Amino acid sequence: MRRFSTTSALAAAIIMASTSVMAATEIQWWHAFTGRLGDLLAEQVTQFNASQNDYVVVATHKGNYSETLNAGIAAFRAGEQPHLLMVFEVGTATMMAAKGAIKPVYEVMAEAGAKFDPDAYLGPVKGYYTTTDGRMLSLPYNSSTPVLYVNRDAFSGAGLDPDMDLSTWQKVGAALDALKAAGHSCPLTTAWQSWVHLENLSAYHNVPFATKENGFAGLNTELAFNGPVQVRHIQAMGDWARDGKFIYAGRRNEGGANFRAGECALFTESSAGYAGVKAEAKFAFQIRPLPYWEGVDGAPQNTIIGGASLWTLSGHDAEEYKGVAAFLNFLSSTDVQAKWHQNTGYLPITLAAAAQTKAQGFYQANPGTEIAGMQMTGKPPTGNSKGLRLGSFDQIRAIIDEELEAVWSGDKTAQVALDSAVQRGNALLRRFEQANR
Amino acid sequence: MEKRVTFKGWLLPLLLVAPQLAVTAVFFFYPAGQAVWQSLFIPDPFGLRSQFVGLGNFEFLLGDSYYRASFVTTAVFSSLVTLVSMGAALCLAVLADRLIKGASTYRTLLIWPYAVAPAVAGVLWLFMFNTRVGVISWYLGLLGYDWNHVLNEGEAMGLVVVASAWGRVSYNFLFFLAGLQSIPRSVIEAAAIDGARFWTRFRTIVFPLLSPTTFFLLVVNIVYAFFETFGVIHTITSGGPQQATTILVYKVFADGFVGQDLGSSAAQSVILLIVVGTLTIIQFKYIERKVHY
Missing domain, CATH: 3.40.190.10 (Periplasmic binding protein-like II)
Incomplete structure (x- = not known):
């Protein structure tokens, strides 16, 4: 029943x-x-x-x-x-x-x-x-949008002031030197290298990533990220990689595990990584704005999404x-x-x-959570900082990943690698243009 | 020495091979034909429009030095996978063949890895060799070796080869063991009585008599290394570092399914088809002559 x-x-x-x-x-x-x-x-x-x-x-x-x-x-x-x-x-x-x-x-x-x-x-x-x-x-x-995560305990442990100014890459470079000198094994790591260190770097310094307003103004766009600003940054990262100050963990967000485990002192990653860091980090951390190169005209502009x-x-x-x-x-x-x-x-x-x-x-x-919004909206976007609109971009990112790996391993200089990435990427853009004519 | 069965008329023989022909036509000729047809176009991803480019896709590919380099990567990768998986399987099979106690247990255990899907095998090996939390990379670190397949091309290649070959060892092992057990004991015993030691017996009797199995496995393993390994590559290296592990079939997958460039992907499939077809013909024409049936 x-x-x-x-x-x-x-x-x-x-x-x-x-x-x-x-x-x-x-x-x-x-x-x-x-x-x-x-x-x-x-x-x-x-x-x-x-x-x-x-x-x-x-x-x-x-x-x-x-x-x-x-x-x-x-x-x-x-x-x-x-x-x-x-x-x-x-x-x-x-x-x-x-x-x-x-x-x-x-x-x-x-x-x-x-x-x-x-x-x-x-x-x-x-x-x-x-x-x-x-x-x-x-x-x-x-x-x-990408921001800089700081492991404050790592800074104190290396005898550095965790509140030190990290707003420019010059200052970050000095911090990396000090961390390395203090025997730190992973001063800096990153997630999404192309997105942070080329796409956002370009927008943030108001230099083109591609012609035609980064592709917004037409399919006949060409890549342009082999300019002096990008080359300077990638070369600096390459030098840091050679000296063991920048540790490359992988093409996606593999570096996040290293940072959350407390192994790395600095980490460039999406603002959306906040929830994960907050949940897992057993150390004092802090979010800072993405650094820029002092002396570049118009920097910092705004970052992109x-x-x-x-x-x-x-x-x-x-x-x-x-x-x-x-x-x-x-x-x-x-x-x-x-x-x-x-x-x-x-x-x-x-x-x-x-x-x-x-x-x-x-x-x-929750201090630091407002930084991403401020970084994006601080200045009205220019043609270089509205965003990117490029066909076959997933494949182009894969090409950029390959070429950047050649810089991190010391096989190529930044100029050679970026020239090669631009040339290979342009071939894909022409195909995309043809497919969508 | 060839045996031939002669049929009267055409009807019966045709009828007998018809099911196989039908299967081949539906599952091989039709899709292969589609690939050839698609390779002549540059379509947009959604299939809304496409443009006839003739051999344009092939020109684009063969003009790309990175694509040409991928042939060498594929050759190295396939040879290593075949060599490692067949070599390890042969050793294990010879050892298992000599077992008296517990033979079936060993055999069963050795077959297990074959049940693991390539992508899962990739993840397993990735965990062991993970540069941060991997067990093996940690022990290597204790020995003073800094394992970093994320940037070191040789290590990345080694890792994908081992991960691809591992599951395959079981399959090869089964065939080698069956082959070994079909060799008449009397032949081997006769050689033993004549004073031939194990290694001599293996070299002069066992290995030649095993050649049909070895030849079959050679063909099957090369085809496996060419076509079925992209899951492992995708999970472990995504073709990197740089292009160290970008084999032809991985590029087909990446360009077609990640990059949505279906024209190039189809053209690559056609090239791959030609390469593997040629390889198989060469194997049958030249290597099979050395096989004793």
């Missing part, structure tokens, strides 16, 4: 659940987040689904950034594409060029009659995903796009954004979320 009642209750629940699912329109969202970020993302989805009855967002993890983009593309070719696809900033040019496969966010919002004000977003974040005539193509989701945005794919019903619009509006609402920013270290993508975070006293309670 008891068994019977459980079964019938279960059956009733299933019937009720299925009717409610049938009534609501399903919105598919493919993303690249696991772990803590995946949990926070799932929480947003649950919150949205509970807040209304018309739409159900179904979030599916499709692997890392590259794999997610690839899954979206394969699905589009098979006619099975999701409504929303998370695409990392590197894939932006690929998506923008895919007219016919995407449905721009401004269009989705306009057709759904949703309230949408692009000016609510932080300028540099918005600029990355907006056409030159001001129309937003994808919705910024997670954006971060990394991260991902949400692209709406074409080929779905108007009713479903209405749901997409509602969800995107929910995601960019102030409370959701402020919470995301505070939990992850990603930038608050709207001005309102930044203001709310400040008003809540978060920055005072």
